[in-house]
Amino acid sequence: MLHKRASEANDKNDNSIIGSDLASSKKRRIDITDSSSSDNKSSIVASGSSSSSSGFHGDSVAHQIDMAFGNSNRQEIDEDLHSRQLAVYGRETMRRLFASNVLISGMHGLGAEIGMYIVCVVIRSCDCWNSSTLAFQALDHFKAEAGRFPVAGSEEDAQKLISIATAINTGQGDLKVENVDQKLLRHFSFGAKAVLNPMAAMFGGIVGQEVVKACSGKFHPLFQFFYFDSVESLPTEPLDSSDFAPRNSRYDAQISVFGAKFQKKLEDAKVFTVGSGALGCEFLKNMALMGVSCGSQGKLTVTDDDIIEKSNLSRQFLFRDWNIGQAKSTVAASAAAAINPRFNIEALQNRVGAETENVFDDAFWENLTVVVNALDNVNARLYVDSRCLYFQKPLLESGTLGAKCNTQMVIPHLTENYGASRDPPEKQAPMCTVHSFPHNIDHCLTWARSEFEGLLEKTPAEVNAYLSSPVEYTNSMMSAGDAQARDTLERILECLDKEKCETFQDCLTWARLRYYHSLNSYV
Template sequence: MASKLGLGLGFSFPILLAALLAELLPADQTLAVSRPPFLILIAGMGFWTSCLLLYMLKRKRGEHGEEDRARAEKKERVERSASEDEVEEMEFDGEDANGSGRKAVPEIDEDLHSRQLAVYGRETMRKLFASNVLVSGLDGLGVEIAKNLVLAGVKSVALHDEEAVGYWDLSSNFFFSEDDIGKNRALSCVQKLQELNNAVMISTLTEKLSKEQLSDFQAVVFTDVSLEKAFEFDDYCRNHKPPISFIKSEVRGLFGNIFCDFGPKFTVLDVDGEEPYTGIIASISNDNPALVSCVDDERLEFQDGDLVVFSEVKGMTELNDGKPRKVKNTRPYSFTLEEDTTHFGSYERGGIVTQVKQPKILQFKSLRESLNDPGDFILTDFSKYDRPPLLHLAFQALDKFRHDLGRFPVAGSEEDVQKLIGFAISINETSGDSRIDDIDEKILRHFTSGSRAVLNPMAAMFGGIVGQEVVKACSGKFHPLYQFFYFDSVESLPVEPLKPDDLKPLNSRYDAQISVFGSKLQKKMELAKVFMVGSGALGCEFLKNLALMGVSCSRKGKLTITDDDVIERSNLSRQFLFRDWNIGQSKSTVAASAASSINPSFHIDALQNRASPETEDVFNDTFWESLDCVINALDNVNARMYVDMRCVYFQKPLLESGTLGAKCNTQMVIPHLTENYGASRDPPEKQAPMCTVHSFPHNIDHCLTWARSEFDGLLEKTPSEVNKFLSNQTEYVSSMKNAGDAQARDQLERVLECLDKERPETFQDCVKWARMKFEDYFSNRVKQLTFTFPEDSATSTGAPFWSAPKRFPQATEILYK
């Protein structure tokens, strides 16, 4: 399927391009794109590179028709039951490394999940598509987790909740509206979740959950469950055959936690998700242990204890047996082998050493055991090294408070603060080895006051982390959290202590936030004037967060968002404000409309202008001076640098962030307090000389650089020169004569070759041209190089010519059947 698709794209692209240019260009220029030489270049290279570029090509989907039709299709998609969905099945039987039996799963939609495929890989995606997940507790955290799982494309998600929607839920659940108040939380968001991905089966459970019901799932997540009930569920999951991955997470005000138990024996297939590291060998000693030195092109990324395999070694061929060998004493360009090579052949030349990724077995402890003996906590802030043990105690005290009093503490209530501190002290005295010597009552006071609130920013953060933990549990990809994770953002609170009256609820959708930050800060956020640049994956999340927080949600406040891009199908798996029927529409316009539906008071203005020097008449001095804050949601460095420069000039705070696969970064730029984005830059990437790239490439980066160079020359530069010649032949020839250099001669030769020597008359001639290009690049040139420099050739000093980092190439032949 993939090869057919790549081939089809390779041939269809040139035809569509030529037809489009023929329509757009004036009549006197149409000849240039309709002549066979140009079609040869496009069609031939399309054929040649179709497989190579399969995952780099983006398929566009045409726009839908009238709005009525779009709404009808939307309704049909949402109401269609899972039993009516027809999915193309593929073979995937048996059990994975963690014992989870999985049957056939639908074929991967490579267009929709192209970004995930690049990060997770095909095998992980198949496991994910075969996984059933339960999410219990549809508060702001629960719906974030469910949203992420639906977008990721698990097989099914079951939503469990017995509670009704209340005003406090509107502060964090982006699928609730005031019309949903009083309705069941699971039922109120199931339809909107289904719109995100029709390939995922979504069901609801609104009655009391029994442990036996958990047997239908590979992973279960609980966001609002008592410790007593969590013990029961976790014990059942551990004893189930195969074990069910259990995750418990809570967000309480500015505090949150996660607990993971993936069973007594869980196999992590890929600890970090990185490609195996490689190195080019320069020498290997005949010692015990053997010293292996590598060329200094790139630093080795091996660590002591890693396993590696050798290949292409000349002389010491005993190492080419494919046997994994352990390394130690790793250095930037060398390491030693725990092996005696004194009886091996002498090393001559060549060789590649490649890291072997080994599965890792994790033995999780139960929640009951871990609560009393948590072990080492995961540190997220080294300035708060003593915070996780305190929060471990605080969440236990809150569970005791809710169990005994049947409610959450009241914000600003001194009586409730003292009760929770008393519970914490009592639990701490019976904690044994995990007992805390000094309890910080100030932190417990903050924890108690905001414990009822589920704040959207905290829910968004923990929802992303828990969603990723579910992916790990279902696939074995990446190392999971082991086992307790605590995080707080107390520094977000106002410096001055808040008065109890300032924390009282106002019977509004912001009550949860007011209970933590106070009503004064809430009013400031509603009056804020914000500029957001970009409305892609990050932009959609930011808009959702800002709408729920009430930022720019008054008549005097305003959020301006700009993005000149349009929605594509591949965006739908991560840019959750967009739907199928939005493909082809402006990102900023659709995102603004979706954010307004989350909070009707959101005062937002959507533009389609790129933030650049060319649009400073739109984003002028008056505009910049009126802003309170700027948020970047960009995907390129140049745009970031420009926005940062403007923020520095106008002294505006900038919130900067970025993502790359499962990695991310954030930077808060505060005028006169922190360095700006452009103050530090990454060092330039090391570039290989073009002579090395074209004649002696020795790693994948060189091959990609060469392919990109040839692609640009054949499909961009040469056609451009041909069009220039055809549009004004006299002027073109005159300019080449005036240039009078070797580059001008090369350009003229390429034009002549395109118009005369390689000018086919039929489509079969185009295929022949592509076939001959393949022969030239991958066979003839290699044969000429190896003829000039045979494998045993030497330099003028007598050293082997094909010594590291050079690698002796092999010609590629096409075998016809």
């Protein structure tokens, strides 16, 4: 449906902070005690029931929870992995999130989206069960009488819904609508059973954020009914009812709203997605579920020159811990193709800029249908915008920074382009750029500080923790059993064996080799 209504019931539960921080602030983990041992728990219920699936399943959510928490009573959350959330929410709020239990009722469409966003924030546990105006009132009456929703493309059902809505409106007295939009009601009837991926994704993000607010006590929640529609997205030209009839395909929901001709355009679209990080993963997932570039003539090209790091796993949901060190675009493309096997996607590892115009040449740009930006810096956005402006291609531009975001649709001869107005200077460097391609003094300083903390603060702290209690520390790492624990143990082994420094000369040798590795071999 193109219309949905969401409300929030405000039940104030006692949020108990379960777990204790380590004594030293130099430790790189947050200790969490199993909340099952406490009578006071922060719990929230989110309903995500709908009539059809959008392609996610409860087992993937459960897997992500297991990956984040393991199975032991005493769990450790890596600050490297959840650094973004810690920067936005703070340590105290994160403890509340870790100790929260969430029940999601329904794992089809909206419920799956809610679960995905909640798990990325790392709620302690998340149980997933399979279990709105005039048009909605008419729809309720229709369902009560017929025992079903209107059939997509059925003019008879559409006229019946219009008659019910007109009758309801007549009885409203002074509150009645002067001119009932029968065209809108007809579209509403055709799409009444539809669960659309873009709407589910948007509401999933909103509801997931509200759950985080409720569990953490941070930020002001929505204390009202929330209504959203996207009437402007409906077809403007008249379409025959047969164009909305089901085709017995996974895209029948979209066809019932937008028509089969529009779906065909989506499937044959040639899309260029620049970036496959947090936004890129969301775009690729949505396009795979919508059937974009899944036709015989369609193709999606995604490029990203970055590799997957541990900190990416908290928000870039197409990646898993075993993908660390692999190319983002390749892994994201494989994950998206698993969602929709007919997804025609090609992954590249090239930066988009003047230096790669031999790869992304004039023929490449001229053949595109639309360009989607998922970038983390202004210079790259300006370059892609200039190419789209030159070749007259529509551009979807968006960006995120903490809890803030922006989006801009650039359409040739209709809207201004991205470069027509300038954003204020970036106040902080994006971490993906810092780690892989630091190209100005701020990036280099941030990179150097990160390296210093990792080599001379975090690793020694882990070594000291191991030396103080080897058996308990080793058991804790074995209980975790993930890539994070393995990396930590490897660093400890290097520090105590392969790179052990006993004299000042050993320290000089270690520093010289580290300098050569970081600024020569690695580059």
